[in-house]
Amino acid sequence: MPTITKLERQKKNTSRISVFVDGEFAFGVHEQVALKYFLKSGMELPADLRRKLEYDETISEARIVAERYLARSMRTEKEVRTRLREKDFRQEIIDIVVEALLRDHLLDDARYAEAFIRSAQRLKPRSRQKLLIDLRKKGVAEETARAALEEAEEPIDDSETAELIAAKYVATHKGVEPEKLKRRLFGYLQRRGFRAGDIFPAIRSVLEND
Incomplete structure (x- = not known):
């Protein structure tokens, strides 16, 4: 039976543990995985335990990827799932990690x-x-x-927001011929998602007060 002969904390990443089996380096795991399975020198390492360690290590890796992604900016569940898929994690692993992040209120x-x-x-x-x-x-x-x-x-309030945006637009487009300015401003507001019912009053109000 393969036997763990040494556990050694890695120098470059102190949160990871190098596992030596029968005197040779076999694999590395996150310290939380090592603690979960009470890994120690002299412990036998049957194939089923090795598979469990590898499975939990994959979950740990995916969690680290997700947390680093979230550390840069707030993300939606969809964005985190997409990120993990891009890193080639299996759907089962992604589901487990996302559920944990939701439970921990990180998502x-x-x-x-x-x-x-x-x-x-x-x-x-x-x-x-x-x-x-x-x-x-x-x-x-x-x-x-x-x-x-x-x-x-x-x-x-869409009407107020449209007027605010229109005022800022007009202020930065001085000297543009009025009719051309109206057309450009209409398109600008339309691209911001405003309806004609809010756009026309906003344009009229801003140009009358300009």
Whole structure:
């Protein structure tokens, strides 16, 4: 029976343990995996235990990838799943890791939607419909996205937002012929997801006060 002859903490990555079997290096595992199975020198290592170690090590690796991805910015569940698929983890492993992240509140699409709306309205205002579309593209469920829109810290009024955007646009396009400015401004607001019913009053108000 193969036997663990030495456990040694790795120098380059101190959270990993090198496992030596019958006097030779066999594989490395995360310290949490080693602790879970109470690995120690002199312990026999049957094939089924080796498979369990490899399985849990894969879960640990996937979790580390996901946490590093989340450390850079908030992400949706869909984005994390996509990231793990890109790293060639099996669907079963992805499901286990995502469920753990949700349980530990490291993944929360509702919280993501709230932060996304808050940031978008501060940096690049847009219509409610455009916000909804953008959140859906990120993988946020429609019900979750709509709830976040309703509960936004600052109420989202499309008519007010359209007028605010129009005013900023006009201020940076001085000297443009009026009719050409109207056409460009209409297209600009339309791309931000506003309806004609909000666009025309906004353009009229801004140009009258310009």
